[in-house]
Amino acid sequence: MAAGRRAARQGARRVSPERISDAVERLRHIVASVLELDLAEVGAEASFHRDLKMDSLEKVEFAARVEWAFGVALSDEEASAIDSALAAAVLLDARSSLRAGAGAGVGVGAAASGPALASAPGGARSAAGPPAPPPSGPSSPTPLLPAPAQRPAASSPAGLRSEPSPAASSSPALSPRASSSPVPAQRSAEPAPAGLRLAPAPAVPPSPAPPLPGLSSPQAARPATAPAPTGSALTTGGGRTTGIDPSTAIDLVERLTGRHLAVGRGDRTAYLDPDLGAVSYRALHEAARGYAGALRAHGVAPGARALVVAEDSAATVAAVLGLWWHGCVPVPVSPMLGEAGLALVATDCAAEVIHLDTAPTDPPAGTVLLTGDAVRTGIRIGHPNAANRPDLARPSTGHLPGRTALIQYTSGSTGRPKGVRHATSAITAMLDGFGGLLALRADDTVLSTARMSFGYGFGSSVLCALDAGATTALIRGAVDPHTVRAALRRHRPTVLCSVPRLYAALLDTLRPGDDAVAALRLCLTAGENCPADLNRRIQDVFGAPVMNCLGATEVMHVVVATPPDRPMPGRAGLAVPGATATVRDEHGRHVPDGTEGRLHIAGPTVALGYLDRPDADRITFADGGAYTGDLVRREADGALTHLCRADDLLNLGGYKVPPAEVEAVLRTVAGIRDCAVVGGLDPDGLECAVAFVVPETGADEETIRRALRAAVRAGLALYKRPARVEFVSTLPATATGKVAAYRLREQAS
Secondary structure (H helix, E strand, O other): OHHHHHHHHHHHHOOOHHHHHHHHHHHHHHHHHHHOOOHHHOOOOOOOOOOOOOOHHHHHHHHHHHHHHHOOOOOHHHHHHOOOHHHHHHHHHHHHHHHHOOOOOOOOOOHHHOOOOOOOOOOOOOOOOOOOOOOOOOOOOEEOOOOOOOOOOOOOOOOOOOOOOHHHHHOOOOOOOOOOOOOOOOOOOOOOOOOOOOEEOOOOOOOOOOOOOOOOOOOOOOOOOOOOOOOOOOEOHHHOEOOOOOOOOEOHHHHHHHHHHHOOOOOOEEEEEOOOEEEEHHHHHHHHHHHHHHHHHOOOOOOOEEEEEOOOOHHHHHHHHHHHHOOOEEEEEOHHHHHHHHHHHHHHOOOOEEEEOOOOOOOOOOOEEEEHHHHHHHHHHOOOEOOEOHHHOOOOOOEOOOOEEEEEEEEOOOOOEEEEEEEHHHHHHHHHHHHHHHOOOOOOEEEEOOOOOOHHHHHHHHHHHHHHOOEEEOOOOOOOHHHHHHHHHHHOOOEEEEOHHHHHHHHOOOOOOOHHHOOOOEEEEOOOOOOHHHHHHHHHHHOOOEEEEEEOHHHOOEEEEOOOOOOOOOOOEEEOOOOEEEEEOOOOOEOOOOOEEEEEEEOOOOOOEEOOOHHHHHHHOOOOOEEEEEEEEEOOOOOEEEEEEOOOOEEEOOEEEOHHHHHHHHOOOOOEEEEEEEEEEOOOOOEEEEEEEEEOOOOOHHHHHHHHHHHHHHHOOHHHOOOEEEEOOOOOEOOOOOEOHHHHHHHHO
């Protein structure tokens, strides 16, 4: 983020300060209008993603308003690269300068650069700001998150081409973060989450170490098939192993990277990283070795737990592999948890090591700290540093089959995070079961919009892709339609792993035969139920079969899926190899086909249990397996149909969100007498959060709505925010006086 700001300032110095200043002011007004903020809150260099908490829909609306106000058509690469008003101004000035000719730039602040401007919309806080596009009509209920505006046609009012111009592409502030260059410039440090008990790792004196192999070329030839997996383990639920020696360790690093090197495929590209470019399997393996040596240098004992807080990157994967190499237990978590959530998880799992992308400015004492920046430096130049000591690494010995090798966190019905303990054998069983059904190839390029901190993303971008010897293209930072379309065009993946609501957003702008999806051979959808109509639209436009997937953190990864060669629109599918899926009533008894019930999974991927949650263990891990929390129905052909969640949790893009957590934030707003949050359906049939608010007598609804938006922006992660709010005079109640949530759900849908 700091690098982007510095690049924007450098770009600004190369153009007219007056033009840039004028454009920045207009853009600040647009941002303030979209986010409903006071103008003073929108700094010229304030990061849309990190500082202003702009979400993907708001970014789409911002881009549309900029296109309308300035008379330009932004490419996906340009729109995704903009992260501040200053960066947008530099881009717009470069575009207008190209139109007018070198040295005769047209001021981007000039009214003539776009359509005639109307008066500012009433919703904007600053009357002096530029207007938004004319509203399409009254909206009821009032949205908390604006709906994405339509992008203008490729031929803009100003006659500009929609492709990025050479001048714009060459500007550091405008270039896409993912680069085909093997060794891009060093990233600048970004602020790390505060509130964690971190300590900088002790300085490690330099010592001779063999140089790390260089990064491979992205054009390196890839074999058609990967070497056969080794070290497979068969287990039953709860970590009880069968068919293997429980005293024989399983080496996950050897399976995921080492065996590719052993058969001469180390120069193949493992990751297309936004910061490092193409990272080979050999470079990744050596980075893991260096990380393991660094853990030993810092006195970390095998078995220690490490909180891995990072964006998707090759450095994050190297950290996970390095932890396994040293015999430790990685605990991947999302930066979206915020400082309070991260501190809670760090304490809950008793983390002895914390991995962050960049070092905090003033880390308190108490925990060993390693950073992605140090890992990246080690990959680039191979010199020893605090996270790269290959000379001190012992041989990777692996983990025992029934011991905890991975902890992933999920939210329970109370919203308190719960750590799920996965056995080593569960990881290999998932790769042999679901991985065999997925059948990734070594010549595949995988693109996952699900983050590595999310079980779906960790399985897709780390476990399954590495096991197959495939290449994974990474998206860093915010994931929105602009960044995904840009990644599709840049990397031309063969396998896309995403969630239904993002597929729905992409369908608004893609058409059958679009070059962005021409290389796809398979589309995976998971995280939430994919309606039949949306499923068919994905297959029609993307031109590839759709594999519906259903899983849960408690069962490692995907356990029910539709086979790629057997389309089942609207169905969850069949149990994957190695898993047994049954439908049961509230007493644990099997129910007949055609009857709804709770989904129960038995098999080797069932987790060992929660971390220090014995009461929750007894509820979830019962009857010889685990209940996923989903209500399903088994059809006559054996396929499962997903109906809804068995609890009150909202399923928002695959994230489970307790309504009470959202309601607690809404209740902090003055003028609200009562509120309730339930799940509704958006136009694509996907679940969204809908807030029903009862205002105090005489309170102004518009004032409350603005305050609500500010409260959720400050207090909730992006995926937890209500999609819309409805004002009602009273909440419906049951005979016992409780809120009749089912009636609100009917109204919300």
